[in-house]
Structure formats: structure tokens, C-alpha cells
Amino acid sequence: MTRPAPSVPSAAPTPAPDPAQLMDRLAQAAAAYYRNFAAVAAGRGLTLMQGKMLSLLRRPMPMRTLADLLACDASNVTGIVDRLEARDLVRREADPTDRRVKLVLLTDAGRRTVEEIRAELLADLSGLESLDEPDRHALLRLLGRVFPADGTRPPR
Amino acid sequence: MTRPAPSVPSAAPTPAPDPAQLMDRLAQAAAAYYRNFAAVAAGRGLTLMQGKMLSLLRRPMPMRTLADLLACDASNVTGIVDRLEARDLVRREADPTDRRVKLVLLTDAGRRTVEEIRAELLADLSGLESLDEPDRHALLRLLGRVFPADGTRPPR
DNA sequence: TATTGTTATACTCTATAACTATA
DNA sequence: TATAGTTATAGAGTATAACAATA
Numbered sequence: 013m014t015r016p017a018p019s020v021p022s023a024a025p026t027p028a029p030d031p032a033q034l035m036d037r038l039a040q041a042a043a044a045y046y047r048n049f050a051a052v053a054a055g056r057g058l059t060l061m062q063g064k065m066l067s068l069l070r071r072p073m074p075m076r077t078l079a080d081l082l083a084c085d086a087s088n089v090t091g092i093v094d095r096l097e098a099r100d101l102v103r104r105e106a107d108p109t110d111r112r113v114k115l116v117l118l119t120d121a122g123r124r125t126v127e128e129i130r131a132e133l134l135a136d137l138s139g140l141e142s143l144d145e146p147d148r149h150a151l152l153r154l155l156g157r158v159f160p161a162d163g164t165r166p167p168r
Numbered sequence: 169m170t171r172p173a174p175s176v177p178s179a180a181p182t183p184a185p186d187p188a189q190l191m192d193r194l195a196q197a198a199a200a201y202y203r204n205f206a207a208v209a210a211g212r213g214l215t216l217m218q219g220k221m222l223s224l225l226r227r228p229m230p231m232r233t234l235a236d237l238l239a240c241d242a243s244n245v246t247g248i249v250d251r252l253e254a255r256d257l258v259r260r261e262a263d264p265t266d267r268r269v270k271l272v273l274l275t276d277a278g279r280r281t282v283e284e285i286r287a288e289l290l291a292d293l294s295g296l297e298s299l300d301e302p303d304r305h306a307l308l309r310l311l312g313r314v315f316p317a318d319g320t321r322p323p324r
Numbered sequence: 325t326a327t328t329g330t331t332a333t334a335c336t337c338t339a340t341a342a343c344t345a346t347a
Numbered sequence: 348t349a350t351a352g353t354t355a356t357a358g359a360g361t362a363t364a365a366c367a368a369t370a
Contacts, residue, residue, distance in 0.1 A: 155193050
């Protein structure tokens with residue numbers, strides 16, 4: 013992949029990316045992702061955390077698991093679920109196998125909201141659809157290298 | 169860049185990533201980045217927003233600019249700067265060219281803190297250093313595709 | 325004894341609205 | 348008139364500590 017000599021003095025003459033630069037770009041990307049997410053959630057009167065929690069509830073989950081996934085203290089989950097429950101987006105249900113735990117699950121309205129949020133997010137990430145197959149695989153592979161899959165959850 | 173055929177039956181037979189899957193992976197990566205960042209900041213008694221603001225201050229900035237970069241209302245910046253100033257990590261300074269604006273700048277202690285945070289973050293992102301040159305360029309390019317550079321700041 | 329969820333508390337972040345001092 | 352920064356306010360997120368119910 014030889015490149016023609018730039019006819020115009022190029023602003024970025026092959027940046028030679030070092031880890032620090034890459035980290036800055038990751039920070040920028042992560043910020044952009046959440047700015048986007050927060051805006052979409054706000055469009056439905058939801059906070060970032062409320063939107064995150066809804067998006068996590070693909071299946072019923074103990075509150076404790078939600079605390080782990082949201083990386084916050086268990087005591088916070090009570091309030092967040094309270095507010096979502098007051099808006100009829102989630103419900104609490106007893107766990108038959110362990111009477112200490114309460115399962116949180118989406119209501120029909122909650123499921124609809126999650127679908128709308130996901131669709132809107134996807135529309136905003138139009139750059140994703142423009143990637144060809146090799147680029148999609150490359151992105152998936154590189155993200156896996158930088159953020160190993162099990163790094164998502166602390167061991168507890 | 170041809171790849172050798174896998175000699176072992178691969179556990180994931182080429183997932184054929186669609187945009188929705190990619191978005192989920194991006195969400196996971198962004199969450200991992202901020203969990204990391206928040207933990208490093210917390211190790212120094214700083215909140216996520218305080219750490220973000222410090223990291224933004226590579227040069228003195230008007231509070232208004234900080235509000236834009238942090239994607240929050242200008243009224244919030246007052247409090248965040250107040251708390252950082254109380255800990256002698258930043259200072260407020262008058263802008264000679266416009267007496268309405270106050271420039272926020274790092275103190276020496278603030279600069280040290282930023283350097284420590286960046287070093288610790290880089291150490292945690294060891295996956296970045298393990299990338300070879302082509303992979304680094306690919307990651308930079310793909311992030312640019314998905315999150316266009318000027319998407320960082322609203323036009324104002 | 326350990327774990328789950330809740331409550332009380334204090335602090336931080338957040339947007340809105342109203343204010344001042346500049347421009 | 349418009350903009351930069353502040354203040355007051357109310358709501359939401361946050362960790363800590365203590366508690367009841369259950370394992």
C-alpha cells in the first residue's frame with residue numbers, strides 16, 4: 013500500500029501512534045459513545061444510569077448482579093430500580109430458589125423503550141454500518157485485545 | 169495480509185458481526201474504559217468528573233470550554249473547579265483579553281496527579297502496548313470511522 | 325457466619341432559572 | 348443584546364454504615 017507523495021503538505025504525516033495517543037483516542041471514543049447514549053436516554057426522560065440498567069436487562073437479574081454490572085454499590089440499585097419501577101419500565105419479582113434475592117425484569121413498556129433506544133443508538137452510529145466485513149472483524153478483534161472479555165466484571 | 173487457516177477447529181466459526189453486535193462490544197469497551205478510569209481516579213480520592221477535568225487541562229481553559237468538553241451545564245463547572253481548587257490541584261486566573269472569562273489551569277500538584285493517572289491508566293491498558301504497528305494504525309482508523317473527530321464537540 | 329436487599333446519611337453531579345459583570 | 352461565571356434549588360447518583368431476612 014504505497015502512498016503517493018502528498019501534493020499538499022499533509023497535516024498528519026502518518027502519526028506513528030504510540031500507546032499514549034491510542035489511549036487518548038480511546039478516551040475520546042468512549043466519551044463520544046456515552047454522550048450519544050446519554051442524549052438518547054434523555055430524549056425519553058431517562059438518566060444515563062437508568063438507560064444503562066434497562067439495556068442490561070435482557071433477562072431477569074438479581075439486584076446484586078445489576079450492581080456488579082453497573083459497577084456501583086448495591087445500595088444504589090435500590091433507588092434506580094425504584095424510579096424505573098415508578099415509571100412502569102421494570103418490575104421486582106421474588107426469586108423462587110433464594111428468598112433473599114429479588115429479580116428485576118423489564119415490563120412490556122420497558123422492553124419497547126430498550127428497543128427504541130437501541131435503534132436510535134444504531135442510527136447514530138452510522139459509521140458502523142459503513143464498515144466492510146474485514147473492518148468489522150478487525151474492530152471486534154482489536155477491542156478484544158485492548159479490553160479482554162472478562163475484564164468486564166470484577167471477580168467478586 | 170493473508171492469514172493461515174486455523175489448524176484447530178475454531179470455537180467461534182467467524183461470528184459475522186452485524187452492527188448491533190459491534191455496538192454491544194463498543195458499549196462494553198466504553199464501560200471498561202470508564203470503570204478503569206474511575207478506579208484510578210478514586211485511588212487518589214477523585215471522582216470521575218474531577219479526573220476528567222484534570223485530564224482535559226493540558227493547557228489553561230475557560231470554564232465555558234470545560235463545560236463543553238465535559239458535556240455538562242456551565243453551572244456544574246463552578247462546583248467541580250471549586251473542589252479541585254480547594255485541594256490545590258487547579259487554579260483560576262483572569263483572562264487578560266476578556267474580563268468575563270476565568271481560565272482554569274493545573275497547579276504543579278495537579279500536573280503531577282495527571283501524570284500519575286495517565287501512567288496508571290496506560291499500565292492498565294497493557295493490551296495497547298501489545299499491538300503491532302499495523303494494528304495500531306487499524307485501531308486509530310476504525311475509531312475515526314465510528315466516531316468522527318468533530319463529533320467530540322457540539323457546534324455551539 | 326455470610327449474603328441480599330433496604331434504609332439513613334452525606335457528598336457529588338446534574339439541569340434550570342435568576343443574577344452580575346462584562347462584551 | 349449576548350456571553351461568562353456564579354448562586355440557589357431540586358433531583359439523581361454515589362459510597363458508607365447499619366439493619367432485617369435468609370442462606
